[in-house]
Each structure stands twice: as structure tokens, then as C-alpha cells.
Amino acid sequence: MSFTDLQSIDHAVHACTNCALSEQRTKAVPGEGASNAGIMFIGEGPGYHEDRQGRPFVGPAGQLLDKLLASIGLKRADVYITNMVKCRPPSNRDPFPGEIQACSGYLDAQVKLIAPRVIVTLGRHSFGRFFPSESISKARGKARTWKGQTIFPIYHPAAAGRTAQSGADARARRGLPEAEDDAGEQCCPCSAAGAGRAAAFATLDVLAVMRRVSPCPGCV
Numbered sequence: 001m002s003f004t005d006l007q008s009i010d011h012a013v014h015a016c017t018n019c020a021l022s023e024q025r026t027k028a029v030p031g032e033g034a035s036n037a038g039i040m041f042i043g044e045g046p047g048y049h050e051d052r053q054g055r056p057f058v059g060p061a062g063q064l065l066d067k068l069l070a071s072i073g074l075k076r077a078d079v080y081i082t083n084m085v086k087c088r089p090p091s092n093r094d095p096f097p098g099e100i101q102a103c104s105g106y107l108d109a110q111v112k113l114i115a116p117r118v119i120v121t122l123g124r125h126s127f128g129r130f131f132p133s134e135s136i137s138k139a140r141g142k143a144r145t146w147k148g149q150t151i152f153p154i155y156h157p158a159a160a161g162r163t164a165q166s167g168a169d170a171r172a173r174r175g176l177p178e179a180e181d182d183a184g185e186q187c188c189p190c191s192a193a194g195a196g197r198a199a200a201f202a203t204l205d206v207l208a209v210m211r212r213v214s215p216c217p218g219c220v
């Protein structure tokens, strides 16, 4: 696929029938953000809310991503956010390899046009696109190089949110205040207090990305 601007990619995605995911979508979700973004976030695929609105990361995981960005002084308009597949897999199942392959030309074109300094992969599928034989749990939080491009893998915000919620539930069952369980994870004034273990990891991971792109005055 050859595109000269992001708008032509958006139009092609909205009209695309290259895989079966087109049959059940409400709206395709090409991606959104700055065309010259220094950081590009790549998730796995649209969920229920994204499918309804045609925008990436607008459900609970997106709200957590917004908080993570805010914790480092960024808005979503400052970055570019997209997914491996641009149409929602039924029941939010994992995208099939054939669907990822069918959609890969759009993502390749977005990366080429935006030319971000850092690609942040959200979750194991988008990490696996670049490093298919490696584990996200071991790779997360460390910058890598892939064909000259800096890749920074972090957990998917949805997983962080679920872990944060289960952590909050466990704290409630044990009668612990939020800060008691999370105290060990707070090592930076920018950290999201009380966000839970995985969410705190994700926050710190994003902070590490930002230090790489532009130092945070509150942390250096």
C-alpha cells in the first residue's frame, strides 16, 4: 500500500474490506493524533467503545492511557495512537494472524509517514509484531531497536487496569488502605499514586519513554 498522507489512510481504512473484521464493525478505527508525533502508541485492536465512536482508546483502557499521558504532561493530541487491526474483533477476541497481516499495510504506512522517535507497543500482540519470539513480561520497560526504529514495549493499559482493580479488591478484602499496598511502587514524584502494581509499572514505563524523548523536569 502506498499513501502520501494520514487522511488517505483513514479513508482507505473506512472503506476497507480486506478481512472478515469489516463485516461486523460499526466504525473502523484508523488512529488519531499528531502527524509529526514523537511517540506512537500501538495497541491490539478496537474494543466496544472504540467501535462505536471510531476512535482509538476511548474506553476504560483509554482513560487510563490518558492519565498516564497526563502524568508526564502530555495530551493524546501530542502523540499518535493506533492499533494493529483497525476493526473490532468480535467479542474483543485476539486478532487472528491473517487479520493482522491483512491490516499491516495501513500500520506500516502510518509508521512511515509519522516517523516517530519511539514506538510504544501496548501489550503482547503489538510487541509480537516486532519481536515475535519474545515474552512481553520480560521485555517490558526496556527500549529495543528494530530495523533502526526504537521500540518500547509496555503492558496493555487494559491489563494494567484489570490488575489495578483486582489489587484494589484484594486490598479491600484485607482491609488495607490503597497507599499501603502501592507504597513500594512509588519511586518517582510523577507516579500515579494508588494506581496499583501493574498500572504503576505502566506509568513508570511511559515515564521512561518520555525521559528518552524529552527529560521530565520533575524527574531529572
Ligand code: SF4
Binding pocket: 013, 016, 017, 018, 019, 020, 021, 022, 028, 085, 086, 087, 099, 102, 103
Ligand atoms: S481490520 Fe484492517 S484489513 Fe481488516 S477490514 Fe478492517 S481495515 Fe481492513
